[in-house]
Amino acid sequence: MKFNFKKISAIASSVLLTGMTMGVAAAGSFPAPFKAAGTSGTAVVYGAGADAMDATQANSIASYLASQMPTTGAPSGDSVLLAKPSDALNIGDTWSGTFTGTIDEDELSTLLAEGTYIADDNDEFSYEQKIELGAPTLEHFRDSDYESAAGLNEKTPTVGFKLGSSTYVMNYTLDFTQDAESSIDSNARADDIEGSDIPLMGRSYYVSELLNGTAATEWGKLTLLDSAAVGEVSEGETVTVSGHQVSISYIDADEVVYMVDGERAPASGKLTAGSSYKLNNGDYIGVRDISKLEVSGETGNTAFSIGSGKLEITHGSEIELNDENVGGIKGYVYKTSGGTTTATKINKIVLEWKTDEEIYLSPELEMVMPGFEAVKFTMNELERSEEEKIIVAKDSDTSMELTAPIKDGTVSLNLLFSNASGEFTGLGKAVDDRLLTTSGSTLVFQEKNSTGDDYHSYFVASYNVTAEGESYLLRAKISEDSTNARNETDIEKNVDGTWTTVCKEKIAADTCDIGDVTLTINAVNYTSGGLESIDIAAGTNVVFNRLYTAGGMGIYLPIEGVDTATVPGAINVTNGTVAGYSAASWFLSFDYEDKDDNLGKGIFNLTIDDTSTGALQVSQVNHAGSGGGTGLEIDETSTYEAYMVVTQGEVAPRVLHYTNPDEDYAEVYYPTGTSETSAKVYLTETGSTGTAVNGGSMVFTDAEKASWQAKNVVLVGGSCINSATATALGVTSGTCGSAFTDATGVGAGQYLIKSVDGAFTSGKIALVVAGYEKDDTAAAASRLVTMPATVDTTAGKSYLGVVGATGTSTLTEM
Known part of the structure; x- marks a missing residue:
């Protein structure tokens, strides 16, 4: 029979942070x-x-x-954060990849304390304890079994750990730095080890039996009794140990019968040193020692332990607790090479935790080590700064609009427009309402073209250095100053939908400063009823083809280029044939920060395409529909959530892809301030709790x-x-x-x-x-x-x- 531990336990004081967070009202029971x-x-x-x-x-x-x-902060008691000061646990990271090396007394001073083991013959041997971590991955997932265990609605995506069957979780090792030596008796038993107390996973166990193995480096079987409470009792007296009243019903030189709370132990027969018996309440009483001379009138005495039970470790097999297998935990008892049939040494004891079924770790569910239940893994809520929202959606069937927060407020600008059949024909909203961009350092803004028709409506100027970026949505209003016989221009910026003048009556050779953006007016052209334009040069670190949000997300604006150009933003609307860079479809590329807020360290894209009826939409996320290859549907909403961890998961922008109604659109949620997104996962003793x-x-x-x-x-x-x-x-x-x-x-x-x-x-x-x-x-x-x-x-x-x-x-x- 396999011991059926509850592998997942809900924490009353914790919560799932992520899932149905923005743009979709959450549903379900209170x-x-x-x-x-x-x-x-x-x-x-x-x-x-x-x-x-x-x-x-x-x-x-x-x-x-x-x-x-959710719990906050480090748990009480002995615990270690699975991270390093310079390396947090980000989406896509693993435990062992983030917390490199082993965990020992330096991190868990109580649970993994170094010490001295005293054998039954009073010989002393030093030991160390350590834990080596597996590589579970912090990921965005959705799972019906998890939702049931956590008490969540169906189809609720979350960020946490989903461990499939046979996933390596950790190894615990008790390593004798001075290998513990014992003689071997005629029954192949280590008589100097048996009868002693040995530490294991923060608890003390009485060694009931240690059998020699036939392999040169493997012991056979180690049987341990929980030493949670130890006592002694003599004939004729009753002692109370761990709430149990214990007396002797029968004793001789080799055998004993106890009375425990009025219950005969064992129910029939007798116990010998090293044996144990399960009481009616589930506890075990184990015999540590029996002492009685075969002399009339001699009073017998026995030492015993009462605890949660008997633990058997057979090298290379699942451990047994109270004669039932503990799924997922294998034990290994190693010999020191060079032993004989009459004397050998224990080198180390290893407990391997490898899942035997699917289990989970999240802010709502903890992972407790089966059998021993001495350690557990806990996770606080995902640490993520307040998110800003970027919207990419159609403005009409023939125009796609970007709405984004920039330094001065939220702006909306049309990126591309198309004909009635969905092929792109230009940048902006329409032929007389255009967006102007360039990858070069100068641009010519035509408020009106040579025939006097409206042409360009706006352009973006951005300042960009390693860890700073700021953008402005601008336009030029060109006029003629007949009094002074000169052409001049006003530069206006858009703030929350309103145009305000930032540079007034500028002429050729003047500069215009907007924040850190500096523009030089090379020329101003004004022809009544004809061309009205300015030639603008970018200042140091200023570009005209990218927009930076207030939080630091870089967005590549469309740039008209040659057919073969496949750089972010490039599009050829006249004769382009490359998918994502042509009149048929275009990739809107986003470039996000790293954990140190350095700009441009990870890139992903949204595909702007048309439906079967020619209406524009966001059809794909990173070249795949339904939120991209990692998109997960929220409830039954036809809305898909995905975290972008294309090149690194330190920041992980979050995308919601709305696929109902017919014209799909997307929202991108980007953490502001300190942009790094991480999880605090702790390995801790099971009695620890989080901060209330x-x-x-x-x-x-x-x-x-x-x-x-x-x-x-x-x-x-x-x-x-x-x-x-x-x-x-x-x-x-x-x-x-x-x-x-x-x-x-x-x-x-x-x-x-x-x-x-x-x-x-x-x-x-x-x-x-x-x-x-x-x-x-x-x-x-x-x-x-x-x-x-x-x-x-x-x-x-x-x-x-x-x-x-x-x-x-x-x-x-x-």
């Missing part, structure tokens, strides 16, 4: 989506003028949510709107006393009594739980928890935290609760 948003993305709001009972309910909900939130989250930090009044409006919010109390609830329900603040009933259908002795999407911020849920009276609100809050699975927080869901006479309530979907 505490979703608040649990996924984490403390920083969640608020509980009550009315500033409400009765104190509403504040109590708000704190109750916040406390419940806090218990579901303070639920009080989530509680606000409706008057503190600036602090909570951008978050997922739980709104406690009705519209009569909570203005935020009134906003979410679309009624006037102060709507009470019958007016509240008319608006909601909720009357006396009833309450409402309703999920509203985008009441304060697009993509964020506002969950109304409101009763007709304060006692009804209390019943609603109680229902929410005591029976969360009964409340689906999908946007648009509403429930009517009816309060019973004893404070209980029933809930019906409206």
Whole structure:
């Protein structure tokens, strides 16, 4: 029979950070989506003028949510972070690739302490302990078994570790630096080792048996008894050890029978030194020593241990705990070469953890070592700075638009336009509304062409050095100064959709400074009814073919070039034939930072193409549909999530590819500030816990709107006393009594739980928890935290609760 350990355990105080995070309102039972948003993305709001009972309910909900939130910081107790000061664990990285070398006393001073082993003959031998890590990979995955284990909705992508069967997790080694020597008796037993206590995985075990093996470097079998509690008892007395009352029922020079809490141990027969017996409560009592002379009147004495059981390690086989195999853990007991049949040495004991089934590690699920349960792996929430959003979507069937945050605000610019059948014909929005780019250092901006028609509408100028980049969306307004007989131009920049003048009345040879961007006006041409243009030269480190977001993402703008050009941004709309660089399709390339915020260290692209009807769309991510080769569908939304780890995963931009409606579009989410994305994974003793989250930090009044409006919010109390609830329900603040009933259908002795999407911020849920009276609100809050699975927080869901006479309530979907 194989011992069936629970390989995955949910941590009540942790949460999955990633999955359905941006652009798609999360769905599922409470505490979703608040649990996924984490403390920083969640608020509980009550009315500033409400009765104190509403504040109590708000704190109750916040406390419940806090218990579901991610742990932060290092666990308590003996633990080690699987990272180096200069090398964090990024998406695509492995444990052993990030934390190189072995883990020993320097990292886990208690669990892996060095020490001295004392054999049964009192000889002493020094030992060391160490752990060598396997190479599980931090990855973006989706798995139905994981979702079930973590209590998540189906098709919820996450970032964590998915270990298939037979994946090497770690090796633990007890290494005798002075090999422990023993004589071998006629029964092939190591009599100097048997009867001693040996350390293993932070615990002490009594060596019941050590059999010599036939191989030159392998022992046969090592049998250990848990030495969690050790005691001695003499005939005629009763001792209490580890909560058990132990006495002697029978003893002679070689055998003993115990009475443990009134239970005969063993049930029949007798125990000898080194043997053990399983008690009714599952504990084991093991015989360490028996002492009684065969003399009339002599009082017998026995030493024993009581613990969780018996452990057997047969070299090269799965270990056995209490006579049942422990799947995934193999043991190895090595001899020192050169031993004989009468004397040999223990060199080391190795425990290998290799999965025997699929297991997972995430902020919601920890990995506990089977059998020993002495160590576990835990993961905090993914560490990722606030994300900026870049949108690539059609502006019309014949034009594709980029919306991105830059230094001064958010700008939108059209990249390419096409004919009715979907072939690109130019840069920008239309023939009279063009984007101007160049890979060179000068450009000629034509506000009007030679026939006097509108031509260029805007251009991008960007300053770029190793770790800095800033961009401006600009245009030139050209005029003639007849008084001074000269042509001049104003340079304007776009800030959040509004054009403002940054350089006024510039003439040839003048310079224009916008932030770190310097432009030189080489020439200004003005012909009434004809050409209006300026010739502009880029200053030092200034380019006209890339846009840098505020967070540091580089975006290659389209550049008209020759047919064979396949550099990022290149396109030939007249006679190009190369896919991704021609009138048929174009690759919009993104270049992201490394962990040190150096620009341009990783590249990926979106394919802009047309549908079967000729309408433009984002058809592919990195040359594949449905979010690219690593895209994972979120729920049943036809929206695919993917992390870009093309050349390195230190930053990992996140892409949402929307494939419904017919014209697909994409959103790129890029971490701002310190752009590195990483996971904190700890190897720790099993008793360790993470740092608790303070639920009080989530509680606000409706008057503190600036602090909570951008978050997922739980709104406690009705519209009569909570203005935020009134906003979410679309009624006037102060709507009470019958007016509240008319608006909601909720009357006396009833309450409402309703999920509203985008009441304060697009993509964020506002969950109304409101009763007709304060006692009804209390019943609603109680229902929410005591029976969360009964409340689906999908946007648009509403429930009517009816309060019973004893404070209980029933809930019906409206």
